[in-house]
Amino acid sequence: MTFSERMYLPAIAQGLGITLKHFFKKKATINYPEETRQRSDIWRGLHVLKRDENGAERCTACGLCAVACPAEAITMTAGERKTGEEHLYREEKYAVTYEVNMLRCIFCGLCEEACPKAAIFLQDDKIAPARYERDEFIYGKDRLVEPLKTTETK
Amino acid sequence: MDSVDLIYKAIYILVIFGITLLIATYSTYFERKIAAFIQDRVGPNRAGPMGLLQPLADAGKLFFKEEFIPGKANKVLFILGPGIAMLVASMSSAVIPFGDMLIVGGREVYLQAIEVNIGVLYIFGVVSLGVYGLMIGGWASNNKFSLLGAIRAASQNISYELAMGLSLIAVLMLSGSLSLRVIAEQQAGFNWNIWYQPLGFLIFLVCAFAETNRTPFDLPESEAELIGGYHTEYSSMKLGMYLFAEYINIFVVSAVMSTLYFGAYNFPFMENLRNAFSDPVLGNNVVTLVGVAVMFAKIFAFIFFFMWVRWTLPRFRYDQLMKLGWNILIPLAILNILLTGGGILLKDYLF
Numbered sequence: 001m002t003f004s005e006r007m008y009l010p011a012i013a014q015g016l017g018i019t020l021k022h023f024f025k026k027k028a029t030i031n032y033p034e035e036t037r038q039r040s041d042i043w044r045g046l047h048v049l050k051r052d053e054n055g056a057e058r059c060t061a062c063g064l065c066a067v068a069c070p071a072e073a074i075t076m077t078a079g080e081r082k083t084g085e086e087h088l089y090r091e092e093k094y095a096v097t098y099e100v101n102m103l104r105c106i107f108c109g110l111c112e113e114a115c116p117k118a119a120i121f122l123q124d125d126k127i128a129p130a131r132y133e134r135d136e137f138i139y140g141k142d143r144l145v146e147p148l149k150t151t152e153t154k
Numbered sequence: 155m156d157s158v159d160l161i162y163k164a165i166y167i168l169v170i171f172g173i174t175l176l177i178a179t180y181s182t183y184f185e186r187k188i189a190a191f192i193q194d195r196v197g198p199n200r201a202g203p204m205g206l207l208q209p210l211a212d213a214g215k216l217f218f219k220e221e222f223i224p225g226k227a228n229k230v231l232f233i234l235g236p237g238i239a240m241l242v243a244s245m246s247s248a249v250i251p252f253g254d255m256l257i258v259g260g261r262e263v264y265l266q267a268i269e270v271n272i273g274v275l276y277i278f279g280v281v282s283l284g285v286y287g288l289m290i291g292g293w294a295s296n297n298k299f300s301l302l303g304a305i306r307a308a309s310q311n312i313s314y315e316l317a318m319g320l321s322l323i324a325v326l327m328l329s330g331s332l333s334l335r336v337i338a339e340q341q342a343g344f345n346w347n348i349w350y351q352p353l354g355f356l357i358f359l360v361c362a363f364a365e366t367n368r369t370p371f372d373l374p375e376s377e378a379e380l381i382g383g384y385h386t387e388y389s390s391m392k393l394g395m396y397l398f399a400e401y402i403n404i405f406v407v408s409a410v411m412s413t414l415y416f417g418a419y420n421f422p423f424m425e426n427l428r429n430a431f432s433d434p435v436l437g438n439n440v441v442t443l444v445g446v447a448v449m450f451a452k453i454f455a456f457i458f459f460f461m462w463v464r465w466t467l468p469r470f471r472y473d474q475l476m477k478l479g480w481n482i483l484i485p486l487a488i489l490n491i492l493l494t495g496g497g498i499l500l501k502d503y504l505f
Contacts, residue, residue, distance in 0.1 A: 016462060023191045
């Protein structure tokens with residue numbers, strides 16, 4: 001080693017320069033609850049079962065989404081619409097239960113593409129939050145169907 | 155000394171003590187912030203605005219943790235250890251001149267707790283007592299890792315005190331006084347000692363890192379090899395005392411370095427500022443208050459430097475540490491004394 005290398009001081013000064021550069025660098029941190037990461041426009045999040053313009057559920061329980069699903073995360077049971085329920089369900093056949101297992105779902109969006117009634121969509125702003133129990137990740141109609149109010153505001 | 159002076163001194167000592175504790179408290183916050191910034195993170199920002207209440211939260215945590223004393227430890231010494239470390243650390247800021255003199259109601263008020271004509275010796279004596287805190291605590295823990303840490307601390311501090319003292323002698327040769335106030339007054343304006351003692355300052359700086367057990371010389375508490383060194387067995391506020399004492403020591407050493415080498419409360423063009431006021435009392439007071447701010451700015455700059463280095467350099471190996479202390483710094487310090495002596499003789503001969 002040369003004399004200047006053995007003194008270590010130039011190397012130390014160089015190191016201090018590097019750390020000082022990082023000190024003033026813009027931080028990559030996103031303060032999560034206050035800020036959220038900018039998501040892509042085609043980002044696929046939590047499912048939603050849409051209603052039509054009159055507030056009736058669009059889903060007709062055809063089962064195409066369940067067939068398309070590569071992870072087999074969707075199950076449903078179909079039922080027949082009774083008289084007087086026309087304002088609730090758009091088609092004569094509707095989904096009595098509709099469950100998506102969020103632990104199995106891979107958020108590929110094939111259900112969205114398979115749906116002939118434009119009933120299921122993956123939202124671009126919601127994710128499934130962490131929970132303590134596995135069965136809490138099976139989302140039923142109570143958590144999937146779009147609330148009525150939002151159809152009026154949209 | 156009449157009663158007014160006595161009351162003033164008592165208040166001043168309390169204020170300095172409070173400031174010391176406050177700076178030590180917030181050093182922990184800034185340490186974490188600076189570490190985070192250097193590592194491209196944002197650091198603590200949850201407790202209070204910008205995380206400013208973090209030190210209080212940390213202190214609260216330490217106070218409420220379980221007070222644990224190992225079964226085979228020497229109980230008295232185990233409790234005495236952090237006490238000594240803390241006491242000694244907070245004693246040493248007594249002789250540091252944080253500012254020049256204020257004139258209040260015709261009375262000259264010096265911004266220094268105690269003026270002793272051996273201020274430098276006092277500081278070095280008290281600071282070197284600090285190693286007893288580590289030594290007693292490490293030994294009393296009855297744990298081999300603590301003992302190893304304590305032995306490392308003791309031998310490291312003794313080794314580096316030699317080089318530190320020798321580098322200091324060159325400053326004392328220039329100043330001709332051991333009083334910190336006299337040394338500060340001699341550096342009026344921009345006539346700082348660093349211009350005459352660059353090598354001495356460098357040696358002093360390296361030794362200051364070793365004396366305060368800071369990285370790259372934090373071998374007494376190296377967590378990888380000694381699981382925390384001398385404070386392995388400590389918990390709760392006794393651990394807090396040790397950490398606190400370390401930060402107070404950093405503050406004191408920064409203050410000493412500012413006083414000895416960077417002109418204490420002096421700043422360039424201070425005479426121009428003094429003469430700008432027609433009222434000499436007002437001019438003096440303004441210059442003194444600006445001087446206090448300058449002094450603290452220098453101290454904070456040094457504290458920042460301590461933390462900056464900590465997050466830049468890795469730890470030394472113990473044999474490298476000893477080699478640096480004995481084989482390099484001490485000969486360099488002696489060379490510095492010779493050069494300084496030669497310089498003084500040359501100056502006397504020429505002028």
